[in-house]
Amino acid sequence: MKYINAAEVLPNHLLIEIQKHISGEILYIPSGDKNIGWGEKNGSKKYYANRNKEIKLKYQEGHSIQEISQEYGLAYETVRKITYKK
Template sequence: MKYLNATSVLPDTLVKELQNYVQGGYIYIPIEQEQQKRWGEASGYRQELEQRNQQIKREYRNGVSIECLTEKYCLSLYTVRKIIYQK
């Protein structure tokens, strides 16, 4: 997150109004709900995990044991089972 000086991005009247509430502090302005991205979407990590999980499911269907998958992907037995059995 990058900090910005309010005087460089907001109109003077708005800066003066904000100074009635906060002076010399930081204000976090959240993104609008419609523009928020889900976890991992911006970095692409969500897609990487989805591809990994699909690969785990394919390998399991092709006969690779859950124990081998836990070793190969460095995941717990519980996690691999959850990936395989999710709908």
């Protein structure tokens, strides 16, 4: 995300209207595209879903939470939450 000076891209009447509400501050204007959920654009959501499925499967196969936490580099409590979550 790059910084753009509003005075360079907005019509003067719109700039004056925006300045009535916020002046001298940084304003984020989201794109008009459909809202994309967390991790959907870069694949993080899918990655963690697959990882969690693997963790649940390993637990069901008899691996201990301690073994799984060491293998994945996760805290014991994190693995425990993943394995007990429906």
